[in-house]
Amino acid sequence: MQITANDPKRKSWISVPKDCDFPIQNIPFGVFITKDDIITIGTRIGDKVIDLGALQQLGYFKGIKLSDDVFLQDTLNDFISHGRKRWREVRNRIADLFDVENTELQHHTEQVSLILFDLEEIEMLLPVDIGDYTDFYSSIVHAENAGKMFFGKDHHLTPNWKHLPICYHGRSSSVIKSGTPVRRPKGQILDENGQVIYTATRKLDFELEMGYITTDGYHLGEPIEINETEEHIFGMVLLNDWSARDIQKWETLPLGPYLSKNFATTISPWIITMDALEPFRTQGPIQEPKPLPYLQKSGKHTFDIQLSASIKTEHDVETEICRTNFKHQYWTMNQQLAHHTSNGCNLRSGDLFGSGTISAPEPSGYATLLELAWNETKPITLNDGSQRTFVQDYDMIILKGFCANDHVRIGFGECYSKVLPASK
Ligand code: MN
Numbered sequence: 144m145q146i147t148a149n150d151p152k153r154k155s156w157i158s159v160p161k162d163c164d165f166p167i168q169n170i171p172f173g174v175f176i177t178k179d180d181i182i183t184i185g186t187r188i189g190d191k192v193i194d195l196g197a198l199q200q201l202g203y204f205k206g207i208k209l210s211d212d213v214f215l216q217d218t219l220n221d222f223i224s225h226g227r228k229r230w231r232e233v234r235n236r237i238a239d240l241f242d243v244e245n246t247e248l249q250h251h252t253e254q255v256s257l258i259l260f261d262l263e264e265i266e267m268l269l270p271v272d273i274g275d276y277t278d279f280y281s282s283i284v285h286a287e288n289a290g291k292m293f294f295g296k297d298h299h300l301t302p303n304w305k306h307l308p309i310c311y312h313g314r315s316s317s318v319i320k321s322g323t324p325v326r327r328p329k330g331q332i333l334d335e336n337g338q339v340i341y342t343a344t345r346k347l348d349f350e351l352e353m354g355y356i357t358t359d360g361y362h363l364g365e366p367i368e369i370n371e372t373e374e375h376i377f378g379m380v381l382l383n384d385w386s387a388r389d390i391q392k393w394e395t396l397p398l399g400p401y402l403s404k405n406f407a408t409t410i411s412p413w414i415i416t417m418d419a420l421e422p423f424r425t426q427g428p429i430q431e432p433k434p435l436p437y438l439q440k441s442g443k444h445t446f447d448i449q450l451s452a453s454i455k456t457e458h459d460v461e462t463e464i465c466r467t468n469f470k471h472q473y474w475t476m477n478q479q480l481a482h483h484t485s486n487g488c489n490l491r492s493g494d495l496f497g498s499g500t501i502s503a504p505e506p507s508g509y510a511t512l513l514e515l516a517w518n519e520t521k522p523i524t525l526n527d528g529s530q531r532t533f534v535q536d537y538d539m540i541i542l543k544g545f546c547a548n549d550h551v552r553i554g555f556g557e558c559y560s561k562v563l564p565a566s567k
Pocket of ligand 1: 278500
């Protein structure tokens with residue numbers, strides 16, 4: 144089935160501001176709550192949010208095999224379980240309905256007023272009920288930089304790094320939607336005098352990542368072959384894997400991060416489908432040595448997604464501190480999922496995978512403060528003249544991302560959280 148929703152010539156009867164992340168070719172999926180406390184599933188064109196539950200009740204998805212209440216739910220899990228064919232049919236249908244050439248809905252003023260909301264009228268919620276959250280370590284630049292800072296300048300990649308996508312299992316209960324504040328965590332650290340103490344972290348950091356949401360895999364015990372993995376990825380979001388570096392350094396050996404990362408993970412509210420990203424496919428980096436056959440895939444199987452991170456201070460001064468691109472990741476989503484299921488571990492609708500920190504080769508593209516300020520040795524200067532080596536209380540970290548070619552821009556919106564002081 145063709146992805147007719149992606150036609151770059153398409154224009155919507157909803158106005159779309161210049162450089163908007165959400166043209167009619169995007170059609171992301173999210174969950175929102177209205178002022179009347181009604182929770183529903185929606186999409187977005189320009190600055191309007193569209194109630195898909197109401198659209199379905201009005202009969203606009205007739206002919207597409209969907210359960211009756213699929214959009215009247217407070218999460219996207221059920222819709223995601225419907226599978227890739229249905230996602231594509233629904234996106235194509237929405238694109239048609241909102242196409243300027245189509246008067247079916249456009250001229251029904253009463254219906255239009257029922258289904259369209261201004262951004263100020265609604266609040267976005269977490270889009271999925273996340274069963275499991277797994278975070279990779281798939282940027283070679285980040286792995287080399289972080290390794291040196293944690294284990295000394297002579298540290299090299301671990302012997303397994305180029306053979307398998309390394310990761311840890313995170314915590315889904317503390318995944319929060321963009322806009323939710325993050326309280327500075329406390330924990331056990333080894334201080335500069337060699338004393339083990341319990342304190343508020345002194346090295347709070349962000350990690351600029353992308354998350355992807357999966358649908359159900361096969362039964363427990365059945366691996367997903369690498370060429371099948373894309374059938375199981377619904378879409379992507381921006382993801383900030385908040386990290387407390389002092390807690391991490393002390394706790395991480397031998398089993399990996401725990402309390403240094405599970406206090407909060409922020410994600411952006413709109414899931415951008417893999418179908419919408421299709422025009423932005425690109426080649427991944429050359430992998431040498433060649434991975435084992437179950438991790439091999441030829442062709443263009445990563446995506447050109449431009450990413451940035453900014454700090455906005457307490458006094459609302461915003462400074463961009465990092466610019467990078469998703470295509471730099473050494474291990475791709477296909478390889479990560481093929482590896483994840485290679486032992487028979489299953490996938491469920493709504494599971495969240497983190498790409499791993501996306502550090503670019505050049506220092507301006509390092510995607511953590513640990514790397515940008517090189518472990519406190521090179522403080523970065525913000526637009527208000529203040530300096531940072533790690534995140535301060537009341538700083539807001541804002542992640543942005545978009546894909547663009549000569550015809551269309553598909554964006555992710557923003558993923559932001561402000562840091563509040565540690566609890567007493
Ligand atoms: Mn991470």
